[in-house]
Amino acid sequence: MQAVAGIYFKYDMSALRVIVRQDRDGIAQFIVRLSSIIAGIVVISRLLSKCMHLIGDLCxxxxxxxxxxxxxxxxxxxxxxxxxxxxxxxxxxxxxxxxxxxxxxxxxxxxxxxxxxxxxxxxxxxxxxxxxxxxxxxxxxxxxxxxxxxxxxxxxxxxxxxxxxxxxxxxxxxxxxxxxxxxxxxxxxxxxxxxxxxxxxxxxxxxxxxxxNWRSIVFSLLVIGFVITGIITAIYLLGYVDELLYWSGRRMKLDEFLQKDITPQRLPSVWINNQKFVFQADDGGLAVFDTATNSVATLVTNHTLRQINVKGYHCSHDLKYVLFKHNVKKHHRLSFTALYTVYDVSNDHHMPVRLKESPKVQRARLQHASWAGNTTAMIIVAENDIYLRQSPSDEEVYRLTFTGEENRVYNGVPDWLYQEEIFESFSALWTSVDGTHLMYATFNDSRVGMMTFPWFTSNTVIAASGEGNRELFPVSKTIRYPTPGSVNPDVSLWVIDISNVSNIRKWEVIRPAALEGQEHYLISASWVGNLNVHVSVVWMTRSQNISIVSSCYSPTWKCVEHHSERAPENEWLDILPHPLFSPDGDSFLFMAGIQESGTEHFTHIKHITITQQRMAVISHGRYEVIRILAWDTVNHLVYYLGTHGKKPGQQHLYVVKDPVSDDLRRAEPTCITCDLSDVLWGSRYYYSNCSFFEAFVSSQPFVSQHVAINHYILECKGPGLPLAVVHAAHNHKLMRVLYDTRPFYASKLAELALPSQRSFEIPLPHGTRASVQLLLPPSWREELRDAAFPVLVEVNGKPGSTSVSEEFKIDWGTYMSSHNDVVYIRLDVRGARGQGKQALYRHLGGVEVQDQIAVLRYLLDTLKFLDETRVGVWGWGYGGYVTAMILGSQQPVFKCGISVSPVTDWLYYNSIFTERILGLPAENYKAYVEADATQKGRQIPSYSYFLIHGLADVTAPYQHGIQLARSLSESGTIFRYLSYADEGHDLTGVIEHVYRSMEDFLRNCLSLDSDEDKPSEAHVPNE
Structure with missing residues (x-):
């Protein structure tokens, strides 16, 4: 009993501190009133007692x-x-x-x-x-x-x-x-x-x-009744306040977020053909859904996947083999090497993928491995060269390229610049449908400048006396890193015939005439049809204001321009997915910016007919198209994902008629998942807590005939736990549930006191609107609107990005809100996706910083439960840059801030991103100077800033952090600085230490309760 009382007392003291901060005025009034009631009861009791004594003496x-x-x-x-x-x-x-x-x-x-x-x-x-x-x-x-x-x-x-x-x-x-x-x-x-x-x-x-003595009896009963009533009232009032102080579940621990035990982790799902869909089932194994029989069969057991810790897979077209990727070792943010194993489904047999010249005792780490079209031949990339293996059981490997060289020439995989800013993946090759031809890109970085950074792990020892040739100092590593105005990588595109390995032929794809003499980027490429004579390629000028969609035909493989897209005035073009061609190759769909009203532009879908040179916009509205999923050329329907115009952070499935249909009226897009009122009314039970959807639409990528779409898989990804359901395409009827993570993970999440989520929009001074998402701590209640919660704002602000999302996730913001009773805020302001580009064109660190401050001022004035004296801000990468600019703006809104791996001087950032916004330094040098965070850093107040950086960061090289630290030191600013050896931009190897250091800094800055003052298990759940 003493132990329980001690826990409760500690919890009560902590809760009392919370409630006093939350509602100082309300609690003060309550205490005064309760004290007055108790005092009144005592005084009246004493007076009545005197009267009773007097009456007794009289009688x-x-x-x-x-x-x-x-x-x-x-x-x-x-x-x-x-x-x-x-x-x-x-x-x-x-x-x-x-x-x-x-x-x-x-x-x-x-x-x-x-x-x-x-x-x-x-x-x-x-x-x-x-x-x-x-x-x-x-x-x-x-x-x-x-x-x-x-x-x-x-x-x-x-x-x-x-x-x-x-x-x-x-x-x-x-x-x-x-x-x-x-x-x-x-x-x-x-x-x-x-x-x-x-x-x-x-x-x-x-x-x-x-x-x-009836008079004495009556007075005694009145006094007793009055006292009992006062006690009951006080107990009720105290119980009501006590109810507000407690919540259901325990506080979240940092390890639970880092180990991802409470977050569903699934391998990606994919349609193999128009009839079969492969996904990871609830038991952890790979399963196949057959639309013809409406049945699910096991493809690979969970035991098999766990044996080698599979991180990715690729199924052959006939589902006889599955290629596993495991033992992944990251090099940069997206580049990696891994081991690959072929799994024979029918024989339950594993076959390691090796290169012929590699020793069998030690398997070669590969950069890429995949099936060649609808065959069981394998395309392999290792050490920047491409290899062919004709079957899983064939140990003979044929080398297709011979120019690969580390840090200089890359074949089939992108160099650092392209993987970081354009491809967003570590693959630059495309096989034809029948697997007889291969198209790949080559990146030559020989003329690109070098960036050097220290490396401490290998060959770094302390020399003992008498030992001679050991390294006494860290070694240096280098990477080709183009900066604004410097030389970019040279890119070329090749087509190779691999049908006859004894006579391999190769052709270079010739870029369109419009790009002759201009520096350009290769954006994307793909095969069209299954005749191996037509590829489509998208190019973009270095200034990123002109994009060209071209078709390149055999045998010359010279590209012809079909459509060019120009950026609106004072804007730039975004890197968008590759166009989707019709099976006959005569028309295609692609995404582009469309002016909807006034000067606002939104990404929508255009339809281009090549032979007739006609263009039509088939989607419209004040929302953004995210991705084109499929084109049903039989029923003339286009399926795509898009945002919701009035509800920030949501993502929905849309369908719209294409212009080829006989209906001459302008087709209105139908949102299948919006509000679940009409189309999916019969399935609303499954999607009761869903507003962020992913979809997989059946298609036939290996034939050139027109094929109807019969089914689609709808995956709810938030804000509730994920689940996937099969629907018939013609009437959207629910056919079956493929997987549902709620039964398993809901019980785990029910044990935790998790924050509640609110998303909304607020007006900005210049007529635009900002998207806001709040994570409200478990102790927050509507009844405590005048409380005083500390505030932590996560900023990103990177042009074209988005922070507000309804997708289910457990991240550091969730942990901070649950563990430290912090109101966690995410913002999307001007420059974010769907928020316009003109305000940021040729200017960085200006309007997006002002908007962040304006939004927070609005929230502090509107939401009285935010403690304006305890407001912190933090960001990673571009968000770290915005954080430094905010603290250096001399606006007394934020008390402190944290920058993790920030960009500080744009002259030292990569060329593609920086030139897209600011242009070339020779043309707009003033903007580079104004956007320099090292200049603003001199105005950051002492004891308010925490700078974190990895010395092996190549996304935002360590020079950025070092220069900002020097600027702060020269200005006499007292700040906290933490650097990590051999860690990249994501700080993966030390991520726990990073988060604990950040929490410790914020605990002092925002006056958060220490862990000793927080209850870990004692709680009173709400009923």
Whole structure:
């Protein structure tokens, strides 16, 4: 019990601190009112008690506590009182002859209205006294007095018990209505009081029947009832406040977020053909859903996947083999090497993928491995060269390229710049449908400048005496890193015929004539149809304001421009997915910016007919198209994912008629998943907590015929736990649930006190709107709107990115809100996806920083539960840059901030991103200077900034952090700085230490409770 009480007391103190911060005024008023009620109860009780004593004295005066050792002798029987004489309780005294006893007795007689008293003293004489009688002070007494009705007249009985140290004496005085008679005593003179002997007669004569003091009883009941009512009211009020202080579940631990035990982790799903869909089932294994039979069969068991810790897979077209990727080792943010194993499904047999020249005792780490089209031949990339393996069981490997060189020439995989900014993957090759031809890109970085960074792990030892040739200092690593205005990688595209390995032929794809003499980027490429004579390629100029969609035909493979897209004035073009061609190759769909109203542009879908040179926009509205999923050329339907115009952070499935249909009216897109009111009304039970959807639409990528789409898989990804459901395409009817993570993970999440999520939009000063997402801590209640919660804002602001999302995730923001009672805020302002580009064109670190401050000011003024004295900000990468700019803006809104791997000087960032916004330094050098965070850093207040950086970061090289730290030091700013050796941009190897250091900094800055003051298990769940 003591342990439980100790836990509860600690929790109560912590909760009390929370509630005082949350609602200082409300709690103060409550305490004052409760104190007033209690004080009023006490005062009234005392007054009523006094009144009761007074009433009791009126009906029955009380005798004294002090017990005398001698008692006055009773009068003889002849002196009994008459019925009309007043009755007085007996008086006792230690010394019957003393004045105090007489004064006491006379005072009580005077109080009772008696006019005369006679007493027989121990000396044998009598003493009588008439009014006025003197008063005595300072003597305490107790008595009981009851009144009863006997006959026609009232009778009074007084009984007293006085307990001395050595003896006990009883004295009784009563009246009898009749005197004389046999054996009766004679009456004393009128108006004379007798002090009688308690040993006389029987008890029934001495104690006649008792009466009732109704007035005293009524007042006593009123006081008792009033006190009980006050206690019940106080308990109710305290219980109500107590209910607000507690929440269901325990606080989240950092390890639970880092280990991802409470977050569903699934391998990606994919359509193999128009009939079969492969996904990871609830039991952890790979399963195949067959639309023809509406059945699910196991492809690979969970045991098999866990044996080699599979991180990715690729199924052959006939589902006989599955290529596993495992033992992944990351190099940069997206580049990696891994081991690959072929799994024979029918024989349950593993076959490691090796290169012929690699020793069998040690398998070669590969950069890429995949199936060649609809065959079981394999395309392998290792050490920047491409290899062909004709079957899984064939150990013979054919080398297709010979120019690969580390850090110089890349074949089939992108170099660092392209993987970081354009491809967003580590693959740059595309096989034809039948697997007989291969298209790949080559990146030559020979002319690109080098960036050097220290590496401490290998060859770094402390030399002992006598040891000669060991390395005493860290080695250096280098990477080709183009900066704004410097030389970019040279890119070329090749087509190779691999149908005959003894006679391999290769052709270079020639770029369109419009790009001759211009620096350009390769954006994307793909095969069109299954005849191996047509590929489509998207190019973009270095200034990133012109994009060209081209078709390149065999045998010359010279590209012809079909459509060019120009950026609107004072904007740039985004890197978008590759166009989707019709099976006959005569038309295609692609995404582009469309002006909807005024000067606002949104990404929508355009339809281009090549032979007729016609263009039509088939989607429209104030929302963004995310990705084109499939094109049903039989039913003339286009499926795509898009945002919701009025609800930030949501993602939905849309379908719209294509322009080829016979309907001449402009087709209105239908949102299948929006509001779940019409299309999916029958499935609303499964999607009750879903507003962020992913979809997989069946298609036939290996034929050129027009094929209808019959099914689609709808995956709910948030804000609730993920699940996937199969729907019929023609009527959207639910066919079956493929997997549902809710039964397993809901019980785990129910044990935690997780924050609640709110997403909305607010107006900005310049007529635009910002998207806001709040994570409200578990202790937050609507009833505590005037509370005082600390605030932590996560900023990103990178142009074209988005932070507000309804997708289910457990991240550091979730942990901070749950563990530290922090209101965690995410923002999307100007420059984010769907928020316009003009304000940021040729300017960085300006409007996006101002908008972040303006949004927070608005929230602090509007939401009274945000503590404006405890506001922190943090960001990673571009968000770290925005954080430094905010703290250096001299706006007293944020108390402190954290920058993780920030960009500080844009002259040292990569060329593609920087030139897209700021242009070339020679043309817009002033903007580079104004956007320099090292200049703003001089104005950051002391003790308010925490800088974190990895020394092996190549996304935002460590020079950025070092230069900012030097600027802060030169300005005399006291700040906290932490760097990690051999860690890249994501700080993967030390991520726990990073988060714990950040939490420690914020605990001091925002006055967060320490872990010792937080309850870990003791809680009172809401019911």
């Amino acid at each position: 029955c005066p009380r005798s004294h506590d002090r017990l005398p050792t001698e008692v006055a002798t009773p009068l003889p029987p002849k002196q009994w009182p008459t019925p009309n004489r007043r009755i007085l309780p007996p008086a006792t005294t230690r010394n019957p002859t003393g004045g105090m006893a007489r004064d006491l007795l006379l005072r009580r007689l005077a109080f009772s209205g008696t006019k005369k008293i006679c007493m027989k003293m121990p000396s044998g004489g009598y003493e009588c006294r008439s009014a006025p009688l003197p008063k005595a002070r300072g003597i305490m007494h107790t008595s009981t007095c009851r009144r009863s009705n006997q006959g026609k007249e009232k009778s009074w009985r007084v009984f007293e018990t006085i307990a001395p140290r050595n003896s006990v004496m009883h004295a009784n005085v009563h009246t009898d209505r009749a005197g004389g008679g046999g054996g009766s005593w004679r009456l004393p003179p009128d108006e004379t009081l007798q002090v009688a002997d308690p040993k006389q007669k029987e008890e029934a004569d001495l104690f006649p029947p008792e009466g009732h």
